[in-house]
Amino acid sequence: MTESWNLILFVCEAVLYFALMTALLHLRHRIGLGVFLTALGVMHFVETYLAAVFYVSLPFGVVSPGSSVFFAGKLMMILMLYIQEDASTVRQPIYGLFLGNLVTLVIAQLLMLHQTVEPAPGQVADMGFLSDMGLLMLWGTTLLYIDALGIILLYERLGKFLPRWTILRFTLSGVVMLSFDQLGFFALLRHLYDAPAAVFWGGWKAKMAAAALYSGLFALYQFVFRGNGALHSRRPIGDVFSDLTFRERYEDLLARTGRDVLTGVYDRSRMEIEVPRLVREALRANTPISLVIVDVDHFKSINDRFGHLSGDDLLREIATALQEGIGGDDHLFRYGGEEFVILLPLAGHEEALERSGQVCRHISDRIRNMAGEAVTVSLGVATAPEDGGSFNALLAEADERLYKAKNAGRNRVVGRPAGNIS
Numbered sequence: 080m081t082e083s084w085n086l087i088l089f090v091c092e093a094v095l096y097f098a099l100m101t102a103l104l105h106l107r108h109r110i111g112l113g114v115f116l117t118a119l120g121v122m123h124f125v126e127t128y129l130a131a132v133f134y135v136s137l138p139f140g141v142v143s144p145g146s147s148v149f150f151a152g153k154l155m156m157i158l159m160l161y162i163q164e165d166a167s168t169v170r171q172p173i174y175g176l177f178l179g180n181l182v183t184l185v186i187a188q189l190l191m192l193h194q195t196v197e198p199a200p201g202q203v204a205d206m207g208f209l210s211d212m213g214l215l216m217l218w219g220t221t222l223l224y225i226d227a228l229g230i231i232l233l234y235e236r237l238g239k240f241l242p243r244w245t246i247l248r249f250t251l252s253g254v255v256m257l258s259f260d261q262l263g264f265f266a267l268l269r270h271l272y273d274a275p276a277a278v279f280w281g282g283w284k285a286k287m288a289a290a291a292l293y294s295g296l297f298a299l300y301q302f303v304f305r306g307n308g309a310l311h312s313r314r315p316i317g318d319v320f321s322d323l324t325f326r327e328r329y330e331d332l333l334a335r336t337g338r339d340v341l342t343g344v345y346d347r348s349r350m351e352i353e354v355p356r357l358v359r360e361a362l363r364a365n366t367p368i369s370l371v372i373v374d375v376d377h378f379k380s381i382n383d384r385f386g387h388l389s390g391d392d393l394l395r396e397i398a399t400a401l402q403e404g405i406g407g408d409d410h411l412f413r414y415g416g417e418e419f420v421i422l423l424p425l426a427g428h429e430e431a432l433e434r435s436g437q438v439c440r441h442i443s444d445r446i447r448n449m450a451g452e453a454v455t456v457s458l459g460v461a462t463a464p465e466d467g468g469s470f471n472a473l474l475a476e477a478d479e480r481l482y483k484a485k486n487a488g489r490n491r492v493v494g495r496p497a498g499n500i501s
Contacts, residue, residue, distance in 0.1 A: 085135045092144055093289055096122075096152045097296045104156070104163060115160070116172045119153055123176055126150050127219050130264070139288070140281020146264065147285030150219070154260070155253055155293045157227045158234060162249075164469055173227045180220040222263045230256040245301065250294040257286040339413040341391055342398035350412035354422055355470040357410070358463055361424060368424050369431030369462040370473040372481045373401065373438070375417035376455045376489040385449040393454065396446055404438040420474075428462040428494055435460050435492040443490060455490035457481055466495070 103115040129145025161169040230252045237248040261283045268274040337349025345353070354370070361368035375381075375397060382390040394417065401411055401419055410422040421438075423431050435458045446454040459481030461473040484493040 082136050082138050086137050089135075089137060089142075089144065089148060089285070089288075090292065092148045093152060093292050094296065096149060097293060100152070100156050101159070101296075101300055104159060107163075112164075112168070116175065119156065119172050120176060120179060122149055122153065123180070123220070126153070130219070130268075134278070137281070137285060139284040141277055142281045142285035146261075146282055147289050150223075150260070151253070151257055151286050151289040152293060154223065154226050154230060154256065155249075155290070155297070158230050158249065158252060159297065161231050161234075162245075162471070164471070169227070169231070173224055177220045177224050180217050184217045218267045219264060222260050225263075226256045226260050229259065246294060246298045249297055250290060253290040253294065254287060257290055258283065261286055342395055342413050344398050344402065344419070345410065345412045347412065347414055350414065350420055351470075353410065354412075354420075357422060357424060358470045358473065362464055362468060366425055367427040367462055367464075368422070369426045369428065369460060370470075370477050371421040371423065371431060371435050371438075372414065372459045372474070372477045373419040373421065374457050374481055374485065376457055376485070378417035381448055381454075389449050393446070393448065397442060397454070397456070400442055400445055401438065404434075404441050426462075428460065428465065431460050431462055432492055432494045435494075439490065439492055457484040457489045458492040459484055460492060460494040462494075 100115065100118065103110070103118055107115055126145040126149035130143045130150065133145060134141050134143045157169055157172065160172070233255060234248050234252045237251060241248050261279065265274065265279040265282065268278065337345050337352070339346040358368055358370075375394070378390065378393075381393060398411070398413070398419070401421065405411055405421055405423075408424055410424075412420045412422075414420045421435075423434065426434065439456055439458055443453050443455045448454055459477040459479065461467060461476035461480065463473055466476045467473045480493040484491050487493070
């Protein structure tokens with residue numbers, strides 16, 4: 080009976096934690112991301128303390144809610160933050176937690192040099208425990224740093240094999256990294272407190288249960304608020320690691336001119352710098368902004384039939400036509416290969432669909448291949464905030480709709496279901 084009751088409380092704690100943190104994450108554009116990050120930091124001390132001293136009996140073993148519920152939840156929240164925002168944002172709590180706990184450890188060592196007094200009889204400061212807590216927090220945050228990098232990189236890597244299975248990728252990434260974390264954290268508990276093997280197995284089972292529970296809640300969140308985060312990312316895995324680890328790589332991107340050598344339009348690196356900022360500014364100003372992905376139909380066959388040099392010439396023509404088809408406040412980027420991205424500030428969804436339709440017709444009317452055949456494009460359109468609250472979200476949604484446009488016969492625009500233009 081006690082184990083069953085503890086299990087009910089275990090589930091309630093996980094649901095409450097997820098509900099609170101996702102609410103803060105969902106409201107980040109209204110109340111600021113700092114509230115979410117501060118909440119993560121405050122919970123870190125509690126979870127470390129509980130992981131050291133607070134254990135309960137569950138049907139699958141002896142576990143600590145601090146490790147199995149709150150630490151597991153925080154790691155999954157960091158992945159959610161990455162999915163909702165980007166790598167440059169998610170490194171903030173990772174670095175902040177690590178440096179904050181390093182300071183805690185140093186201060187704990189200084190405090191141990193004090194000659195303490197008893198404020199009341201029998202009320203003695205447990206300096207040994209304070210030192211152990213500092214070490215646990217530092218070790219736990221070191222593991223968190225590795226875990227956070229690992230879970231993001233694994234999520235990205237799985238995207239190459241499961242590009243449209245977001246929930247499965249979320250679950251598998253959590254299972255693998257929480258297993259790794261359990262090994263690392265138990266090693267220190269064993270060293271400090273001679274924790275038995277049952278603590279490891281019970282904690283591992285609890286973290287697996289937590290991963291399954293958080294994944295289910297994440298699936299529910301995606302169903303209710305679908306589009307506020309990126310369903311999948313197409314960035315190379317190396318770029319993600321660089322964003323998280325090497326600031327100078329990011330500064331190097333800022334220093335570039337950001338022009339595509341072949342077409343002369345802005346390149347992908349410039350897009351990944353400029354567009355997230357423009358989307359955030361539009362959301363803060365409560366104004367619409369639309370993103371369009373343009374893909375040249377049957378471009379591979381053009382290269383195969385006429386050669387890559389002819390294909391390059393055709394891409395230059397298309398880039399010129401796209402530039403002619405957009406306004407002075409719009410932005411055009413070469414996304415990669417035969418794909419382009421157009422950003423339309425202040426354009427609502429209907430306007431973006433209409434303007435995309437004009438671009439689609441302009442290309443088919445004007446551009447011809449070497450055999451004199453019309454060249455066509457397919458376009459996917461997404462608009463903030465309805466289709467997403469971040470650049471990654473809009474990109475993912477527009478990509479989904481581009482995929483539908485190509486499946487529907489190409490040479491068309493696809494937006495939200497009620498507003499398609501052929």
